[in-house]
Amino acid sequence: MKVTEAIARELTGLGADTVFGVVGSGNFHLTNALIAHGARYVAARHECGAASMADAWARLAGRPALLSLHQGPGFTNALTGITEAAKSRTPLVVLAADVSAGAITSNFRIDVAAIAGATGAIAARLHSPGFAVDDAARAYRMARDERRTVVLALPLDVQAGECSWPGDPDPRLTAPSPPPESQAANLATILAGAARPVFVAGRGARSTAARAALEQLADECGALLATSAAAKGLFRGSPWDLDVSGGFASPLAAELIGNADVLVGWGCSLNMWTTRHGTLIGPRTTLVQVDCDSSANGRHRRVHLGVTGDVTLTATAVAELLKREPREPLPAGGTDRGDLPGTGYRSAALRDRIAAGIRWRDVPYDDESDGKRIDPRTLTIALDDMLPAERIVAVDSGNFMGYPSMFLSVPDADGFCFTQAYQSIGLGLASAIGSAIARPDRLVVATLGDGGALMGISELETAVRLELPMVIVVYDDEAYGAEVHHFGPDAYPLGTVRFPPADLAAIARGFGCDAVTVRDTADLGPVRDWLGSRTGRPMVIDAKVTSDRGAWWLEEAFRGH
Ligand SMILES: Cc1ncc(C[n+]2csc(CCOP(=O)(O)OP(=O)(O)O)c2C)c(N)n1
Numbered sequence: 001m002k003v004t005e006a007i008a009r010e011l012t013g014l015g016a017d018t019v020f021g022v023v024g025s026g027n028f029h030l031t032n033a034l035i036a037h038g039a040r041y042v043a044a045r046h047e048c049g050a051a052s053m054a055d056a057w058a059r060l061a062g063r064p065a066l067l068s069l070h071q072g073p074g075f076t077n078a079l080t081g082i083t084e085a086a087k088s089r090t091p092l093v094v095l096a097a098d099v100s101a102g103a104i105t106s107n108f109r110i111d112v113a114a115i116a117g118a119t120g121a122i123a124a125r126l127h128s129p130g131f132a133v134d135d136a137a138r139a140y141r142m143a144r145d146e147r148r149t150v151v152l153a154l155p156l157d158v159q160a161g162e163c164s165w166p167g168d169p170d171p172r173l174t175a176p177s178p179p180p181e182s183q184a185a186n187l188a189t190i191l192a193g194a195a196r197p198v199f200v201a202g203r204g205a206r207s208t209a210a211r212a213a214l215e216q217l218a219d220e221c222g223a224l225l226a227t228s229a230a231a232k233g234l235f236r237g238s239p240w241d242l243d244v245s246g247g248f249a250s251p252l253a254a255e256l257i258g259n260a261d262v263l264v265g266w267g268c269s270l271n272m273w274t275t276r277h278g279t280l281i282g283p284r285t286t287l288v289q290v291d292c293d294s295s296a297n298g299r300h301r302r303v304h305l306g307v308t309g310d311v312t313l314t315a316t317a318v319a320e321l322l323k324r325e326p327r328e329p330l331p332a333g334g335t336d337r338g339d340l341p342g343t344g345y346r347s348a349a350l351r352d353r354i355a356a357g358i359r360w361r362d363v364p365y366d367d368e369s370d371g372k373r374i375d376p377r378t379l380t381i382a383l384d385d386m387l388p389a390e391r392i393v394a395v396d397s398g399n400f401m402g403y404p405s406m407f408l409s410v411p412d413a414d415g416f417c418f419t420q421a422y423q424s425i426g427l428g429l430a431s432a433i434g435s436a437i438a439r440p441d442r443l444v445v446a447t448l449g450d451g452g453a454l455m456g457i458s459e460l461e462t463a464v465r466l467e468l469p470m471v472i473v474v475y476d477d478e479a480y481g482a483e484v485h486h487f488g489p490d491a492y493p494l495g496t497v498r499f500p501p502a503d504l505a506a507i508a509r510g511f512g513c514d515a516v517t518v519r520d521t522a523d524l525g526p527v528r529d530w531l532g533s534r535t536g537r538p539m540v541i542d543a544k545v546t547s548d549r550g551a552w553w554l555e556e557a558f559r560g561h
Pocket of ligand 1: 397398399400401424425426448449451475479483
């Protein structure tokens with residue numbers, strides 16, 4: 001059997017069913033073999049777009065996507081998207097064609113393993129025709145079971161070789177690890193003594209099983225529930241949901257998180273974004289981190305207790321232990337626990353406060369729209385009212401990105417696709433496309449700055465070709481706004497980061513999209529009509545937004561540079 005045929009059979013046998021890519025001579029046969037074995041192939045227009053589509057798809061599907069690339073420039077074009085995936089621990093197998101070992105003078109020759117390793121991905125390789133099937137299976141299992149991005153180099157001479165078929169693969173998953181008993185017991189003791197516990201769930205807790213286990217444990221100890229931006233939506237519907245912790249936290253969420261006496265990060269790195277550079281963590285707060293990867297615990301912040309274990313298994317084990325723990329008596333003089341004594345942070349009064357004021361859109365603001373340009377907050381609140389609740393919000397990077405993240409609600413953790421681990425602009429549109437392919441039942445809302453939109457615009461053709469039901473919102477300030485607001489206050493010249501107006505609606509229509517230019521909420525009529533008719537064409541909203549001031553959270557971002 002040809003090696004390409006055997007690898008395709010092995011990968012699809014292990015469960016791979018969706019491949020994104022751009023095809024050249026080096027990945028032509030393997031891509032066709034994957035299709036022949038039942039995989040869906042999605043052709044992107046730029047390898048970086050293909051990588052971001054695969055990244056988003058895998059985040060929502062919860063299992064590895066495949067990314068098929070031509071050797072040399074096909075691989076290097078994809079690097080920004082691959083780096084985002086690697087930093088996000090996205091399960092992704094990059095099928096990177098490579099020159100034959102002896103092709104010393106080939107134009108396409110680069111050091112694939114060195115480049116892959118430098119991005120944070122795992123470098124793997126087909127070593128010979130005899131080992132190729134095992135090499136491919138190992139790459140897939142590592143991506144799936146350890147949630148890693150693996151770059152599998154596929155030398156052309158090995159691809160063209162012959163091998164024997166070793167028999168169908170075993171697609172079973174490696175079982176997740178429970179926490180050591182002593183660590184679970186320590187966490188139970190800490191929670192039993194907590195007066196105001198808060199849980200912050202991150203990317204490693206993005207599953208319905210983890211949500212259920214965390215809610216059960218939170219009920220047991222009276223914890224409030226928050227997430228990192230990467231897991232936004234996880235606790236939607238809970239009366240104790242504070243939404244996102246960090247720069248996007250609403251004033252009430254920041255106050256409640258800041259007053260926690262015990263804060264537990266679940267599958268969450270507790271990085272500078274989630275903690276506002278640590279300012280959301282009180283000086284006497286006991287900090288705990290639970291992660292299946294022991295090296296993640298304490299990496300960003302010093303923690304009092306690190307628990308190494310799967311989030312769901314740990315929360316379940318700790319809840320069981322907590323049921324048996326002796327509880328601390330309530331402090332004399334009472335607390336703000338109101339009419340629910342013994343329930344940690346929770347009270348009827350607090351539940352009402354959360355219901356009335358946890359959302360950003362409930363916080364009053366001065367609308368700066370002037371008829372020529374629309375205030376991005378006003379625009380986003382209008383869209384929040386207009387768009388169906390069953391949605392996925394995908395966010396590019398830039399000054400604008402707080403508006404969709406803070407003012408658009410999402411139905412659950414699958415409703416938010418946040419590709420910010422590498423802080424690249426230009427990935428948002430492609431990640432929205434990958435999301436739409438993973439979840440055709442939902443309306444995808446791509447939210448972009450004009451800079452990011454123009455950087456990734458080649459994938460508009462992909463969205464049109466695939467007839468994806470997407471709304472693409474461009475917060476158009478005719479500038480690299482983040483840089484304008486970074487350097488503007490110090491009176492630096494800004495000619496390098498400002499641009500003349502561009503008619504993005506006309507450009508989008510040229511690609512085959514429906515489109516509208518919005519300067520006022522009254523201009524949103526065509527969006528309402530589009531939602532009613534669903535033409536099969538993506539709807540692009542070129543929103544000419546006010547930009548006198550930077551988004552307030554951006555200041556936080558600059559502190560991290
Ligand atoms: C690939 C890449 N190039 C450059 C940057 C630096 N950068 C950060 S934000 C930004 C401006 C983004 O402009 P736009 O997409 O219009 O969004 P805005 O900031 O105006 O809201 C730039 C250039 C980056 N993060 N990534």
